[in-house]
Structures are given as C-alpha cells and as structure tokens.
Amino acid sequence: MRNAGIAIVGVVVLAAVLGPWLIPFDPSAQELALRLEGPSRQHWLGLDELGRDILSRVVSGARVSLAVGLIVVSVSAFIGAIAGSVAGYYGGVVDDAISRVIDVLLAFPGVLLAIALVAVLGPSLTNVALALSSIGWVGYARVVRAQVLQAREFEYVVAARAVGAGSPRILIRHILPAALPALTVQATLGMGGAILSEAALSFLGLGVQPPTPSWGAMINYGRAHILDAPHLTVFPGLAIALLVLGLNLLGDGLRERFG
Amino acid sequence: MLRYLARRLFLTIPVLLGVATLVFALIHLIPGDPARAMLGDVAPDADVVQLRRLLGLDQPLAVQYVAFLGGLSRADLGTSLRTGAPVATEILARLPATFELAVAAMVVALSVAIPLGVIAAVWRGTVVDHAATVLSLAGVSMPGFWLGPLLAIVFGVELGWLPVSGRGGLEHIILPAVSLGAALSAVLSRMTRVTLADQLAEPYVVAARARGASTGRAVLLHAFRNSLIPIVTLAGLQVGAVLTGAVITETIFAWPGVGRLLVQSIGSRDYPTVQGCILLIAVTYIGVNLAVDCLYVALDPRIRYR
Numbered sequence: 001m002r003n004a005g006i007a008i009v010g011v012v013v014l015a016a017v018l019g020p021w022l023i024p025f026d027p028s029a030q031e032l033a034l035r036l037e038g039p040s041r042q043h044w045l046g047l048d049e050l051g052r053d054i055l056s057r058v059v060s061g062a063r064v065s066l067a068v069g070l071i072v073v074s075v076s077a078f079i080g081a082i083a084g085s086v087a088g089y090y091g092g093v094v095d096d097a098i099s100r101v102i103d104v105l106l107a108f109p110g111v112l113l114a115i116a117l118v119a120v121l122g123p124s125l126t127n128v129a130l131a132l133s134s135i136g137w138v139g140y141a142r143v144v145r146a147q148v149l150q151a152r153e154f155e156y157v158v159a160a161r162a163v164g165a166g167s168p169r170i171l172i173r174h175i176l177p178a179a180l181p182a183l184t185v186q187a188t189l190g191m192g193g194a195i196l197s198e199a200a201l202s203f204l205g206l207g208v209q210p211p212t213p214s215w216g217a218m219i220n221y222g223r224a225h226i227l228d229a230p231h232l233t234v235f236p237g238l239a240i241a242l243l244v245l246g247l248n249l250l251g252d253g254l255r256e257r258f259g
Numbered sequence: 260m261l262r263y264l265a266r267r268l269f270l271t272i273p274v275l276l277g278v279a280t281l282v283f284a285l286i287h288l289i290p291g292d293p294a295r296a297m298l299g300d301v302a303p304d305a306d307v308v309q310l311r312r313l314l315g316l317d318q319p320l321a322v323q324y325v326a327f328l329g330g331l332s333r334a335d336l337g338t339s340l341r342t343g344a345p346v347a348t349e350i351l352a353r354l355p356a357t358f359e360l361a362v363a364a365m366v367v368a369l370s371v372a373i374p375l376g377v378i379a380a381v382w383r384g385t386v387v388d389h390a391a392t393v394l395s396l397a398g399v400s401m402p403g404f405w406l407g408p409l410l411a412i413v414f415g416v417e418l419g420w421l422p423v424s425g426r427g428g429l430e431h432i433i434l435p436a437v438s439l440g441a442a443l444s445a446v447l448s449r450m451t452r453v454t455l456a457d458q459l460a461e462p463y464v465v466a467a468r469a470r471g472a473s474t475g476r477a478v479l480l481h482a483f484r485n486s487l488i489p490i491v492t493l494a495g496l497q498v499g500a501v502l503t504g505a506v507i508t509e510t511i512f513a514w515p516g517v518g519r520l521l522v523q524s525i526g527s528r529d530y531p532t533v534q535g536c537i538l539l540i541a542v543t544y545i546g547v548n549l550a551v552d553c554l555y556v557a558l559d560p561r562i563r564y565r
Contacts, residue, residue: 104277108537109499109544113281115506116537119525120289196402200507203404204522219405223511226408227416237405245400252396 002253008246016062025053027060028211036229046231049221057213058239064214065195068129072194073187075133080140081183085171088148105138111197118206128207132197136190143186147179181258188254192247199240215240267549274545282538283327286530297340297528337531346535350517356426357516361501363432367440368447376451381478383456398445403504407438407511424513435512439504443497450493454486487558495551502540
C-alpha cells in the first residue's frame with residue numbers, strides 16, 4: 001500500500017515539477033471555437049468553457065495544490081512543533097495557556113474557521129495558506145506535546161539536564177528528534193487534508209482566483225456545464241482524489257512502520 | 260455522573276468564551292474599514308458612517324466586546340445586513356434543514372460503515388477485507404464537492420430517479436445525505452474494522468467461541484459492544500466534518516440550511532450573519548462532543564468518572 005502511495009505522489013510531484021515542459025498547451029490559451037469539446041486525440045482531457053486545454057490546466061493545478069499543501073504543512077508543523085514542545089517541556093502555566101488556545105481552536109470544526117478567515121481577509125492563495133496554517137498547527141502541537149511529555153522523562157534527557165545542557169539544547173537536540181516520526185506521519189496525512197481544504201475553499205470561490213488553474217475552482221466552474229460537458233468536472237476531481245489517496249496510503253504506511 | 264457533567268459544563272465555559280472572542284475578532288480582521296468593506300467602494304460616506312454606528316464600530320474596542328457578549332447572553336446575534344432581519348431569526352429558520360441533513364448523513368454513514376467494518380474485521384486479511392480497505396480509502400480521498408455533482412448527474416439527470424435541488428420529501432434528502440455521508444462512512448468503517456478486530460482477538464471472545472457461541476453471536480453480542488466506544492467517539496468528532504461538509508453540500512444541492520446561508524452571506528459581505536453562523540456551528544460542535552462524553556457511561560458501565 002505504501003509503495004502505491006509513493007508511486008502516486010511521485011507521479012503527481014513529477015508532473016508538477018516538469019509541468020511547464022510537459023504540458024502540450026498554454027493553460028490560459030483559449031480556443032473559443034472548440035469550447036466544451038470532449039476528449040480527443042489532440043486534447044486528451046477535452047477543453048473547458050473558454051476553450052482551454054483541461055490536461056494542461058490539471059497539470060498546472062497540481063503545482064498550486066502541492067505548493068499550498070507544502071506551505072501549509074511546513075508552517076503548521078513549524079509552529080506546532082514549537083508550541084507543542086514548549087507546552088510539553090515546561091508544563092504548568094505555559095502548558096495550560098497553550099492547551100487552552102488549542103481547545104478553543106479545536107472547538108471550530110474542520111475548515112470552517114479557515115472559511116471564515118478567508119471570507120474576511122479576502123479570497124487569495126496567500127490568505128488560504130495563512131488561514132489553513134493558522135488552524136493547522138493545532139494538530140501538530142498536540143502530537144508533539146504528547147511525545148515531549150513522554151520523552152522528557154527518558155534517562156538520556158535527564159542525563160543531559162544533569163550535565164548542564166540548557167532547555168533549548170535539550171529540546172532541539174534530544175527531545176524533538178524523538179517526536180520526528182510522529183510528526184512525519186502527521187505531516188503526510190495533513191498534506192492530503194490541506195490539499196482537500198484548499199480545493200474546497202477554491203470551489204467556494206474563496207481560494208485561487210482566475211485565471212490561475214486550481215482543481216477546486218475548475219470543478220466549481222465545471223458545475224455549470226455538468227450536463228453538456230461533464231469532463232470539466234470529472235478530471236480535476238479525479239486528480240484531487242488520486243493525489244489525496246496517494247498521500248493517505250503513504251501516511252498509513254508510515255504510521256504502520258513507525259508504530 | 261452528575262458531578263462529572265457539572266465539571267465538564269464548567270470547563271466548557273472558558274472554551275465558549277474563547278470561541279466567542281475569536282468570532283468577535285473576525286470582523287476586526289477585515290483589512291481597512293469593515294463598514295466600507297461591507298458596503299463596497301462606491302457607497303456614499305454617509306452610509307458608511309451610519310453602518311459603522313449601527314454595528315457599534317465607532318465605539319472603543321472594549322465597549323464593543325462587552326456589548327457583543329451582552330448580546331450573546333440574550334441570544335442577540337445582531338442584524339443581517341442583507342435582509343434587515345435579526346441574525347438569530349435567520350439562522351433559526353434554517354436550522355431544521357441543516358439538522359435534518361446532518362442526521363440523514365450520519366444515518367447513511369453508520370448504516371454503510373458498520374456492516375462494512377464488521378465484514379472486514381471478521382474476514383480480516385481476505386480479499387473482502389482488502390476491497391473494504393480500498394473502498395474506504397477512496398471514500399476518504401474523494402472530495403464531497405466532486406461526488407455531489409457526479410451523483411446528481413447519474414441519479415438526478417441520467418436516470419431521473421431523484422431530485423437534485425431543494426428540500427422536500429424523503430427523495431430530496433437522499434443525494435445530499437449520501438454525498439455528505441460518504442467520506443464519513445469511510446472513516447467510520449476503518450475505525451470499526453480496527454477496533455472490532457482487536458476485540459475479536461481478546462480472550463473473552465475466544466472463550467465465548469469455545470463455549471459454542473456462533474460467529475454471529477460472538478461478534479454481535481460480545482465483541483461489537485466493546486468496540487463501540489472508539490466508534491462513538493469518532494462519530495462524535497466527525498460531527499465537525501459533517502457541519503463543515505454541510506456548507507458545501509447545501510451549496511451544491513441548494514439545500515436551504517445554515518451552511519448555504521453562510522456561503523450566501525460571505526458572497527454579500529453580510530458579516531454579522533457570517534459571525535452568527537460560525538458561532539452557532541462551533542457551539543453545536545462543542546455540545547455534541549459533551550454529549551458524546553456522557554454517552555460513554557451508557558455504553559460502558561466500567562467507565563466511572565471522578
């Protein structure tokens with residue numbers, strides 16, 4: 001299962017990286033005479049409502065999805081690792097304060113807070129990444145806090161403290177490496193979640209703005225032509241489902257490996 | 260149990276206060292002048308000043324905050340800028356539709372997930388188990404806003420069996436409920452498989468089988484009840500996903516609920532209604548989690564709260 005995950009994610013990453021050289025057409029180029037045309041030998045996945053090549057837009061959309069996923073996961077994991085390790089290591093009032101903030105953010109279901117934040121900040125890719133990161137760090141903080149609570153009692157940590165190592169050194173050199181496997185699993189599964197959330201926000205018109213291709217936005221615009229040109233909706237949706245499936249398979253495999 | 264409940268309720272107060280504070284802060288995160296943002300760049304200055312006064316934005320922040328909390332204590336969520344009606348009234352009118360959809364999605368999810376999870380656990384390691392795993396992983400990975408339109412094409416348009424928009428009889432709720440419940444059933448079936456498989460390996464189940472209990476009896480009467488706690492916990496946690504998913508599903512199927520109201524309010528920059536919808540959904544989520552905690556005792560008498 002993990003190998004299948006690696007293969008799927010690998011193909012999408014390759015397509016995203018090599019995209020500009022791979023795609024047969026400019027994703028913004030319009031051929032209005034051929035608008036809504038179905039898959040053909042020249043346009044493998046057909047053309048959209050403005051006569052743009054869907055294959056080129058799906059490949060370009062992979063760059064957007066992966067970029068948002070990577071930014072959200074990196075920022076969330078960074079903030080979460082700091083907040084979780086500080087809360088777990090110092091305990092007491094610091095832990096209480098951070099845990100209460102986490103409790104409040106966890107009281108908002110799923111991407112709802114992100115929807116609200118983007119609604120007030122204005123729709124854009126930057127605001128989507130900002131909104132998803134501002135709620136995403138909570139999951140990482142909880143994982144790291146639990147790991148740090150365990151690790152701070154390990155003998156090698158007590159020994160490091162006894163020989164006079166400072167708190168930052170103990171946290172960075174001795175405790176955080178122990179939390180890395182759990183953090184990696186969380187990041188892999190979190191990347192799938194971030195990509196789905198970005199697509200959902202773009203579907204609602206709150207994410208990537210035209211003409212930049214985004215899978216969620218493509219499904220949203222495709223909905224208007226779902227009866228006469230279902231390929232507008234089917235292919236971007238397949239791309240999302242495939243990439244998220246690959247990340248879930250990979251995350252599951254890593255979880256089994258790291259226990 | 261009552262003492263535990265009282266303590267849990269007490270601990271919920273700071274969380275509710277935090278949620279209210281965050282929702283209050285939302286309107287102040289709007290770049291520039293919130294009143295100008297709501298009315299648009301071409302609105303006359305006099306209208307902007309009037310709206311600022313109406314929303315209390317001309318008051319000091321502390322005064323606004325106290326007034327906001329005071330309003331909440333009287334269930335006053337402000338006035339909708341789009342309709343002029345109280346936000347609470349607007350939300351209450353749509354609440355039954357969202358509740359109906361959430362319950363229907365949960366019913367769909369549980370009625371698919373539990374049999375699928377049980378089958379996968381009983382026949383663990385077989386083709387049936389692998390098929391169930393692939394099916395549930397596909398379900399988790401499939402975005403609801405993609406599945407919804409696809410279901411509408413097949414069952415609404417091509418086959419003409421079901422209506423694809425609006426709220427009415429039972430036939431109207433089937434497609435939105437399946438679309439919303441699909442991902443949920445995938446998550447729940449995986450949890451059912453894992454927890455039930457663990458229970459089936461426990462000595463009490465082996466002993467029951469040794470005494471001659473059939474597979475069905477050992478699974479349903481002995482192991483299944485003990486595997487219910489993680490399933491109920493996850494189902495409770497998934498209420499959040501259902502409420503978020505409802506925002507999208509209601510938009511796709513023109514279902515007149517709170518989620519659709521939220522999206523419409525975002526589109527028309529009706530921020531008091533956006534605040535009200537977000538607050539209501541968050542409070543509902545907190546309430547459901549509290550109820551799930553209390554359900555544990557009913558499901559497992561071994562759990563005693565101090």
